[in-house]
Amino acid sequence: MSEGLLQTPFPERAGAALKDTFLQEALTIATTKFIDLRKESFAGFPAGEALRDRARAIKEATLQHLDVHLERLADNVERLGGTVHWAATGEEAREIVLRLARDRGVRMAVKSKSMATEEIDLNEALEHAGITPVETDLGEYIIQLAHEKPSHIIAPAIHKTKGQVAELFSRELGGRFEADPEVLTAVARRVLREKFLQADLGITGANFAVADTGTVVLVTNEGNGRMVTSLPRIHVALMGIEKVIPSMSDLVVFLAILARSATGQKLSSYTTLVRGPRRAGELEGPEEFHLILLDNGRARQIASTLREALYCLRCGACLNVCPVYRQIGGHAYGYTYPGPIGILLTAMLKGNESVRELAHASSLCGACKDVCPVRIDIPRMLVELREHLDREKIASWTERMVFRVFRRLLLSPAAFRFSARAGRWLQRPFVRAGRLRGLPLVFGNWTRTRDLPPVAARTFREQWKELR
Amino acid sequence: MAARAEFLERIRREVAKTPGLFGASPAPRPAAPAAAAEAIRRELAERWPEALERFRQEFERVAGVFHRAPDLDAVPEVIGSIARERGVRSLVTWDPAVLGFDAAPRLAALGCSVVAARAGAEDEASRLRHRADAAGAQLGVTGADFVLAETGTLILLSGTGRPRSTSLLPDVHVAVFGRDRLLESLEQVGVMLEDLHVDPDRTMSGAMITFITGPSRTADIELTLTRGVHGPKEVHAVFVEVP
Amino acid sequence: MAAPVRAALMITCLGDMFFPEVGVAMVRLLRGLGVEVQFPEGQTCCGMPLFNSGYHHDAALVAARTVRLFERAEHVVVPSGSCAWMVKTEYPGLLKHDPALRAAAESLARRTRELSQFLVEVLGVSRVDSPFEGKVTYHDSCHLLRGLGESASPRALLRGVPGVELVELPGADQCCGFGGSFSVRLPEVSSAILDRKLANVEATGARCLVACDAGCLMQMGGGLTRRGSAVKAVHLAEVLAGEVSR
Numbered sequence: 001m002s003e004g005l006l007q008t009p010f011p012e013r014a015g016a017a018l019k020d021t022f023l024q025e026a027l028t029i030a031t032t033k034f035i036d037l038r039k040e041s042f043a044g045f046p047a048g049e050a051l052r053d054r055a056r057a058i059k060e061a062t063l064q065h066l067d068v069h070l071e072r073l074a075d076n077v078e079r080l081g082g083t084v085h086w087a088a089t090g091e092e093a094r095e096i097v098l099r100l101a102r103d104r105g106v107r108m109a110v111k112s113k114s115m116a117t118e119e120i121d122l123n124e125a126l127e128h129a130g131i132t133p134v135e136t137d138l139g140e141y142i143i144q145l146a147h148e149k150p151s152h153i154i155a156p157a158i159h160k161t162k163g164q165v166a167e168l169f170s171r172e173l174g175g176r177f178e179a180d181p182e183v184l185t186a187v188a189r190r191v192l193r194e195k196f197l198q199a200d201l202g203i204t205g206a207n208f209a210v211a212d213t214g215t216v217v218l219v220t221n222e223g224n225g226r227m228v229t230s231l232p233r234i235h236v237a238l239m240g241i242e243k244v245i246p247s248m249s250d251l252v253v254f255l256a257i258l259a260r261s262a263t264g265q266k267l268s269s270y271t272t273l274v275r276g277p278r279r280a281g282e283l284e285g286p287e288e289f290h291l292i293l294l295d296n297g298r299a300r301q302i303a304s305t306l307r308e309a310l311y312c313l314r315c316g317a318c319l320n321v322c323p324v325y326r327q328i329g330g331h332a333y334g335y336t337y338p339g340p341i342g343i344l345l346t347a348m349l350k351g352n353e354s355v356r357e358l359a360h361a362s363s364l365c366g367a368c369k370d371v372c373p374v375r376i377d378i379p380r381m382l383v384e385l386r387e388h389l390d391r392e393k394i395a396s397w398t399e400r401m402v403f404r405v406f407r408r409l410l411l412s413p414a415a416f417r418f419s420a421r422a423g424r425w426l427q428r429p430f431v432r433a434g435r436l437r438g439l440p441l442v443f444g445n446w447t448r449t450r451d452l453p454p455v456a457a458r459t460f461r462e463q464w465k466e467l468r
Numbered sequence: 469m470a471a472r473a474e475f476l477e478r479i480r481r482e483v484a485k486t487p488g489l490f491g492a493s494p495a496p497r498p499a500a501p502a503a504a505a506e507a508i509r510r511e512l513a514e515r516w517p518e519a520l521e522r523f524r525q526e527f528e529r530v531a532g533v534f535h536r537a538p539d540l541d542a543v544p545e546v547i548g549s550i551a552r553e554r555g556v557r558s559l560v561t562w563d564p565a566v567l568g569f570d571a572a573p574r575l576a577a578l579g580c581s582v583v584a585a586r587a588g589a590e591d592e593a594s595r596l597r598h599r600a601d602a603a604g605a606q607l608g609v610t611g612a613d614f615v616l617a618e619t620g621t622l623i624l625l626s627g628t629g630r631p632r633s634t635s636l637l638p639d640v641h642v643a644v645f646g647r648d649r650l651l652e653s654l655e656q657v658g659v660m661l662e663d664l665h666v667d668p669d670r671t672m673s674g675a676m677i678t679f680i681t682g683p684s685r686t687a688d689i690e691l692t693l694t695r696g697v698h699g700p701k702e703v704h705a706v707f708v709e710v711p
Numbered sequence: 712m713a714a715p716v717r718a719a720l721m722i723t724c725l726g727d728m729f730f731p732e733v734g735v736a737m738v739r740l741l742r743g744l745g746v747e748v749q750f751p752e753g754q755t756c757c758g759m760p761l762f763n764s765g766y767h768h769d770a771a772l773v774a775a776r777t778v779r780l781f782e783r784a785e786h787v788v789v790p791s792g793s794c795a796w797m798v799k800t801e802y803p804g805l806l807k808h809d810p811a812l813r814a815a816a817e818s819l820a821r822r823t824r825e826l827s828q829f830l831v832e833v834l835g836v837s838r839v840d841s842p843f844e845g846k847v848t849y850h851d852s853c854h855l856l857r858g859l860g861e862s863a864s865p866r867a868l869l870r871g872v873p874g875v876e877l878v879e880l881p882g883a884d885q886c887c888g889f890g891g892s893f894s895v896r897l898p899e900v901s902s903a904i905l906d907r908k909l910a911n912v913e914a915t916g917a918r919c920l921v922a923c924d925a926g927c928l929m930q931m932g933g934g935l936t937r938r939g940s941a942v943k944a945v946h947l948a949e950v951l952a953g954e955v956s957r
Binding site for chain 3: 011014015018323324327328360361362363364365366367369370383384385386387388389390391403404406407409410411412413416420423435442443445446448449450451452453454455456458459460461462463464467468
């Protein structure tokens with residue numbers, strides 16, 4: 001993630017996003033569409049609720065024996081003629097890919113969309129090593145040309161207008177293209193088709209990996225996942241360790257709910273099951289298959305309060321319903337993974353300090369938990385993160401003092417009653433037409449945009465004497 | 469291998485620290501996959517007309533084009549009419565031995581060139597030639613190993629005589645299937661996948677299984693749906709009445 | 712004749728200080744329905760602001776106090792979905808290290824209900840003879856809706872008032888942007904979320920916006936008066952007690 005971006009405090013980044021009128025409109029349209037599609041899909045799918053419970057149980061059960069499943073997966077991949085690599089950190093994963101690419105004389109690599117490769121900044125590393133990575137998912141291709149980062153987990157270029165895309169293509173590819181999605185899609189099809197056919201290396205992530213059979217599973221819509229895993233002579237799949245599942249019987253449970261949660265489709269256009277490199281009788285397919293298992297901070301969460309975040313299927317449903325994400329979009333979060341789950345994943349991968357501001361970028365409304373296909377209790381973990389920030393004294397001294405005073409008031413009825421009297425007295429200069437306006441300090445954060453009711457002339461407990 | 473042992477050991481240590489959040493099990497698996505698969509086939513042998521109708525509805529819902537042919541001999545004619553309508557000049561197909569019919573004669577009569585994948589020609593020169601043929605073809609003809617009614621999905625196994633690109637590179641994909649391929653639910657697909665993988669070297673000659681649900685699509689630009697991003701713009705399914 | 716239902720009122724910190732009229736309306740409403748209303752005087756707050764900001768040790772102290780204060784109440788009625796949620800779902804966990812307190816918390820959780828839940832589940836109310844008249848729209852507070860699974864009772868009660876015309880609010884289940892300290896930590900985002908909510912509210916043409924949570928009412932009411940809107944934000948209790956002025 002661009003370090004420059006992170007130097008501005010989060011509230012400023014959020015503020016800038018709020019003023020971006022195109023972004024605001026794009027976010028409203030896109031998130032509303034995704035919400036409606038998902039709702040409609042589950043409304044017509046009564047079996048869905050039970051399947052979500054089952055999916056959650058499968059993820060939990062898998063974590064309880066994660067080492068066993070990963071070992072089984074690795075053995076099966078190797079038995080199929082694939083090679084398994086073990087990357088404890090993002091840096092190790094990058095090194096593995098670079099070493100492989102250099103040894104095999106790779107000049108150009110085509111990539112199917114993979115958040116894991118974004119997480120480890122793989123493209124930058126490839127470019128520095130003189131290898132050209134080409135993103136082939138249309139949204140990723142667009143932002144790659146624009147030198148930007150994705151702003152949504154499944155719709156990376158949601159923040160761009162068709163006019164901007166047309167301009168971008170015209171500039172980067174030479175030509176003059178209409179601001180028409182059909183035209184622009186056709187351009188991408190033509191340009192990227194050449195890349196698929198010429199590339200030496202195909203890089204993907206993995207939505208799932210089936211331990212019992214050594215199968216890596218990709219869920220896509222465009223066809224680039226199929227191209228990347230069949231045309232180049234080498235296929236490398238980078239996978240977070242939490243993506244392993246025990247068997248094919250488990251796989252179909254997830255397939256039943258993943259696309260519905262992400263886009264409202266029953267199934268995505270393509271689900272690709274890859275078992276190692278091509279077999280002896282095949283005309284097509286890679287000669288080599290490499291599976292890189294990535295830890296990068298995940299294992300540490302198995303016994304921590306963020307364990308549940310390891311269930312995440314990367315569907316993006318929580319982003320679409322989050323009142324905060326819907327207002328500020330993905331870039332303002334500042335890290336690879338935005339939205340509610342993004343805050344937890346960032347804490348997981350980069351430590352609690354990295355989310356000292358983001359942990360509060362939530363009204364705890366719970367809409368995310370409602371739509372999560374595996375029912376991850378995101379609000380609970382956000383509150384627990386806040387608890388850690390307090391315990392580790394990461395929150396500011398002023399804040400901790402304010403809450404200490406607050407606690408005093410709540411534990412003493414006399415102090416509480418006194419604070420009402422004090423409030424009535426202190427507020428006098430700020431009362432206008434029965435409302436509080438223009439308050440100082442942190443209260444000004446409220447009254448800048450909203451009125452506040454004044455402390456009542458008589459609190460309820462003061463009136464109780466007559467009421468009883 | 470130091471990296472592997474260390475890596476797994478770290479995970480083992482973390483797993484040992486906690487019983488987990490709640491008692492949970494993975495999905496139940498068929499105790500006898502072959503028998504379970506056979507049971508499904510028997511059930512579908514009765515229920516195939518309903519499954520076919522459901523497939524047709526779901527397939528059309530994802531913009532698939534559905535056709536019927538009375539028997540295998542009639543299939544090339546159906547393909548021919550699709551080719552004519554779309555102005556197709558060159559086709560690639562799976563090995564006729566796999567398909568159960570040879571489309572070449574009929575299509576040649578219409579002025580189209582047909583390249584069929586043949587088993588036993590997997591040297592580098594053949595690979596390159598096949599890739600060029602597939603990349604230049606406008607229509608690809610395959611079979612379908614399973615046809616899923618619940619979602620309108622075609623499931624294809626890659627392998628000898630059944631290349632991956634046939635259903636991927638051309639603009640139009642035509643899949644031909646009979647009633648014995650029909651399945652009703654994803655759950656049944658799970659059983660079939662379990663069964664296939666009991667002895668995968670025997671059941672599958674390739675390394676890829678692809679589920680195809682409609683044409684290639686994206687909505688990445690302003691959420692406007694467009695088809696034929698990288699894969700086919702059109703998918704056709706031809707149901708053969710008489711097996 | 713059955714013994715009267717006895718209910719202790721948990722007024723909440725915001726209710727006590729900023730919306731005492733809601734407490735008064737509740738007392739009148741409940742007494743009108745034959746309930747004997749009590750008010751344990753040492754109460755202050757349920758502790759949720761401390762809990763949500765991560766000060767769990769402090770929140771546990773407040774929880775312990777509250778549990779003892781309401782120990783003898785047969786029923787506890789709360790005019791706030793978020794406070795009822797706090798007591799019902801979070802108190803037992805906060806007090807888990809002390810078996811006696813934990814048991815007391817679990818007992819309190821069982822006896823505590825948000826107002827609309829109390830009216831419908833305990834008193835079996837379906838129709839309230841309130842003089843209130845007019846078009847209203849209802850906002851689902853997050854903790855009442857998702858935390859306690861309650862969306863039907865408030866609507867049923869509103870429809871049960873003869874003069875009420877209930878218009879469904881588009882995006883009723885979307886957060887109003889309050890989120891406790893969120894509203895002042897990220898005020899611009901909180902206000903942007905609020906604007907979206909209020910646009911929907913005004914589009915309904917309702918004269919009153921009804922909610923069951925003081926935090927939501929502070930946020931939405933504060934936004935409505937700031938923009939000079941004719942729509943008034945009121946608590947369900949005020950509609951049912953016929954105590955909405957104007």
